[in-house]
Amino acid sequence: MQVSMTVNGEAVTEEIEARLLLVHFLRDQLRLTGTHWGCDTSNCGTCVVWLDGEPVKSCTVLAAMAGGHEVRTVEGLEKDGKLDAVQEGFVQCHGLQCGFCTPGMVMTARALLDRDPHPSEGTIREAISGQICRCTGYTTIVRSVQWAAAHEAEGAATVEQDSVTVGSQS
């Protein structure tokens, strides 16, 4: 069957098997490998992408179900070569180690801040509780999201100034 959707702002039309999962469509067919696969049971959340702005677990969505909808993946977060504040927060606060769960975490956190720019710690923990990180123990992920919230509140100029300069001398 043929499916058409928007992925990270671009119109996409592809031939697919009806049973193809969205996660495999994105990874194998469109080669957007930032979205990961970690379980088959919607428990781990490494596969979280947005469907019309809402986080979904793409391992339990058929690619066909995304037809006519708008999909956004981690690859669509960076704008003009500049990281999203949430991505930057993860770098600044050591919110990742192996980086496997990170794309899903980042997508969920971005969606949270879009609807609640000043979430409490409890709200952040609740928001990411459908996802598993085996490395960080979550405290630094919470800090990363708080960093993003604080820097977005301070405005774009501040974010610019604090942008990541990994390993560089200034």
Place this chain on the structure above:
Amino acid sequence: MTTLEDKPAQEFVNNDEHPVGYGRMLRKEDPRLVRGLGKFCDDISLPGMLHLAILRSPVAHARVVSIDTSAAEAHPKVKAVVTGETLKGLNLAWMPTLSNDVQAVLATDKVRFQGQEVAFVVAEDRYSARDALELIDVEYDMLPPVVDVRRALEPDAPVIRDDLEGKADNHCFDWETGDEAATQAVFDKADVVVKQDIVYPRVHPAPMETCGCVADYERVDGKLTLWATSQAPHAHRTVYALVAGLPEHKIRVIAPDIGGGFGNKVPIYPGYVCSIVGSIVTGKPVKWMEDRTENLVSTGFARDYVMQGEIAATKDGKILAIRTNVLADHGAFNGTAAPVKYPAGFFGVFTGSYDLEAAFCKMTAVYTNKAPGGVAYACSFRITEAVYLVERIVDCLAYELDMDPVELRLKNFILPEQFPYTTKTGWVYDSGNYEPTMRKALDIAGYPELRREQTEKRARGELMGIGVAFFTEAVGAGPRKDMDILGLGMADGCELRVHPTGKAVVRLSVKTQGQGHETTFAQIVAEEIGIPPADIEVVHGDTDQTPFGLGTYGSRSTPVSGAAAALVARKVRDKAQIIASGMLEVSVADLEWQKGSFNVKGDPAKSVTIQDIAMRAHGAGDLPEGIEGGLEAQICYNPDNLTYPFGAYICVVDIDPATAVVKVRRFIAVDDCGTQINPMIIEGQVHGGLTDGVGMALMEMIAFDDEGNCLGGSLMDYLIPTALEVPTWETGSTVTPSPHHPIGAKGIGESATVGSPPAVVNAVVDALKPFGIRHADMPLTPSRVWDAMQGRPTAPI
């Protein structure tokens, strides 16, 4: 050579702005990983690549009567179907494990655990490969399984390993350490003896990325390239050479970005061998990625020790001796990935952080119809089990003596002046200063105030518990004379090249799975030669590009490979000094090193930078006599001893008396891992391990039913902590450098996994003290805590 004494004590600079060496520094790995641009195994796609899927046994113990693959072979998208019989013809049906046992690649005679590999299919795409598995018809002749470890050695137990010649029972090995008679003598004279059965259930590392690989065999030049989820690419390459008979120089193992390892990615799994065979058979690259169930039911589990602990003490709380008897469940094949001479790993450190008169351990290991493994999940080769045993039994003693568990520990610590300290089981602890670490944790926790709060709450019928644990770890295997894996000595190579413009590349034998090697190893080299970390590329995980070494597990990267990186940098610096002496026309002895440059003693204006020296080393000008051009070096580091990090952990829990749900309210961890390279990364390593510990203590268990069906085969059944089950971690540190490590560093990767389970369990048991509970086994799920509250705590197996 720089010694520790030359260095100022632990001065951390803000490396975010001025990276020069040790200190907090943002990670070089992160910019690609936060963008989703990491390259994990399943992200690899090669032209013409096929997909492999494995048919697994649905039962725990059965004879394989027949396998009919004809329907699968007829599937239009299937390229190959392979069974154990096919592999037998290639002499590949069995492979050695890392413990000198053998394991079936594909079953030929029997299946011995649920999930065991029986056949594989190679097809054009993932879904078709899975479809074809459904078309394979296997006839099994059911055999009774051995599930209960306590019954494995009964005379009428079915024999699992009848593949081993003359094998008539399920005995795997016996092992003991310490002095039995001396320990008995101390127990005989002791005022108090406490005995406790303690079970450490089977758990699973369950990294977020499952295991998998892409095998690409080039028929014409005979070169095999294997991208694999491997924590030890060099060791894997050598084993493939030995198993498959492929020449080692024609094998290239590449471990790309790895989505967490925790020991799960140390062993060689049948799937890797199948993929290699698949690529040879089809002439195409072949990808195999496990699904989550395959990962949980078939790959390296951890723990599964049934222990009996005994502790002897005086009535005023001086601990005299510890004795333990262990029944170890090794599953169907002994797949433990521990140094060969250590079949029980480093369990011998069960004497903990205490100065004892005697100690003894006797262990019996058995085969059962369960998945193989044993050493995985950040355990430092069985130190998780050892520390859990000692820290639980010490709390049992505190209970019997009605003594505060902190006071009891403080009374029995090995004293700072006793280091290096040889334990009664022969381990030489390199350095330690335990009391300040304990006191720091108590300060952060506000211990007296917590006890006051607990007293008030108890009076109101509320259940609050405070658990304390103090651990000593032993990490950084070798030395090579004592420690090897399949004959490969546990040492690590390192190579450093400084390019003409003063940028450098350092090549490691170890491989990050999230620990941040690309950052910390650049920092180690930067500290030694003054080139900023941003100018140092860390190359790792590719056997064609890096020197030989045993890999990353057992917290050995910093103790072994980190030492190699520091020493290779000093070797380069020594050569740089000779070249500098020529450039400045003074003798070598007249030069002094400022991080990044040499200057003439007493005349700082006369100096050359490491970058100037690098250009001279590669340039056209004269070099001092006898000095070759170039600025590079290579070494292989063989550690003198393990390093012994330690820490004090305090856990505070509240238990809902109506539902028996345990809530971890606070967790304080003070760790000492010697010299700190990057405190941000150390904190991260600790946080992750604490979460593992809470998971094991409260939630995680790979359980089996009586038929040997695995009951933890999905993440719906095998519970891993989410952000809601763990608190905001409170951490601190002390610094007691290792005297034998070149930079004084010790490993930190597994300290928290080792130290936190007893802290959590001790807290829960403390909360249950009003019910007269002295011990309850993990996992402390609500139903099991409820049973304990009714006065009938049960063992989980």
